[in-house]
Amino acid sequence: MGHVVSRRFILAAGGALVAASAQAQTARPKVKIGLLRSLYDVGIGLADSRSYFAAEGIDVELYPFSDTAEGSQALAVGAIDAVTQGISGGLLNLMARGVEAKIVASAGEHAPGHGVIGLVIRRELVDSGRFKGPADLKGLKLALGQNAPPHWLVKKYGDAAGIGRRDVELVSTGIGNVLPAMINKAIDGACLLEPYASELIRRTDAVRVVSMDQVQPNFPAGYLMFGPSLVTRNHDAGERLLRGYLRGVKDYRDAFDRSGDKEAVVRDLRSRQVNVATDMVSVGFPEDMAPSTAHVDAFIAWQMEVGVLKTKPDISSFIANDQRAAALQAVGGRI
Template identity: 35%
Template structure:
């Protein structure tokens, strides 16, 4: 009974807020709902930055707090204990393993992915290996030290696809772990040979002359689903109305982000410049630094590439990172929130 009353109150408040916002009336009388978001402070969180900067969360009476993590994989546990409400995570063995222990964090929307013409995530090779002829193509990945951001994440599956492209096995490359800033230092100090790197780090290391952008991961792993927006179980089930309002704001941010991109590059217009300024502010960089880098792809309706997730799950099982034989991709994905938001907001209409 108490849950039913709480749901009725939440719906009533939500309806009143919608009426007041439509009429342009102040909503300060209603205390904003606090939402704690885990983020890794890179350009992949652009939709969140936009939604925050442009007041989309405030319009839904939500007060967001961004909590920094050095790796998205580290957010799995605090999401499960409700220390975080929302996280921005890569695909990981941890998400599947948590679900097998009845920790039901939910992947709810797209955050970043690969697509034709996008160079956000690339296979980087140390420049001196290119110059010397040691590295000429995919088969030469054998024996190299390949850096990835963290253990147990889907980039390991991306490495596997690169090795298969060259007729090699996953075991033929030496994996070393380190965050993207550490990878930059590793190329400079010649302690790593290759990396699957994202922006703006990739553009920065190319500019320094320490590494070469060999090829986009789209070449050997088309449609790779890099990262997701994830809800903690309690946020999705006990604060459902807040979770729905959060998603509306997030989808508006995704769509603004897409409107700032033109054929895989930042649009050379006011929309592009405004979004670059927002991202630069949150990353504490200059807009010119962001503009020189490549944006990621993100579905304007927040949909997920489930086939990419299935490929990654099969790989995690292959290397023993996921031992449950019963867990499925569908067990950790809940697109009901984003689909509801899209129905309410209407079809995406590109500005470009």
């Protein structure tokens, strides 16, 4: 069984390159996986905690990162072999520079009913009639990650009413400060990833007014990405890792979408430091686990408009389907 280790390597001078060619010759390859401890990691967390990777004959070490930028850089320099990533300007910039990595499977999407980014507004603003719809964003003070998918949700929601960037005051409070800011009325709302959005609603009686699935249905929540060590140098280890990953995702779907044991899934994910809750909106997964590109071109165009991206990446050129297709057949054809 794999385990979480502390970060003992520094992303500098190209990083410590993984000796994947040597590993490819061993019967039990060792695989280093980056962990963001977010919803994107449910498949990895369950596969590791329930020994699905071990059953596939691979030894896994999980390396926690604080954000997607760190994980992307680690994969780019070969310090890790795989990582689940939310779509972001940092990831798209690496793709634009031609990073040697591939998107091999979905790590979740905002399918209908599974909008895991939500805009939450203080209840008194809704009950008083101050906030009734997108036009009422004007003049509000919202906490969110600027130029990230939560910002994209607010932008697309406001577009319907002609709300511009300067019509809303956007602040970056840090996730730990959102709750007290809502309680103290220092902000009018926040746009957050699960489980934080549901926690904010539960603890402040706030109102979820829109979620990503309503505005940009099937927009990707995240991707599972492999570096060259698993795509080319040890293709078989990559396929084995994917088989374990798919079994982990299936367990997650069984619990959250098919009335299974949510408590057990949450317990096992928390043992791998993945932040989840039984009452959260669940992330969606397609049955074939194909990575979604819905609305990604529009997101890229917006990233270029706000200056995050200088060069447009061709995301389709980074998608590799062969390992996923083979792994999917091995676990019954769908998850």
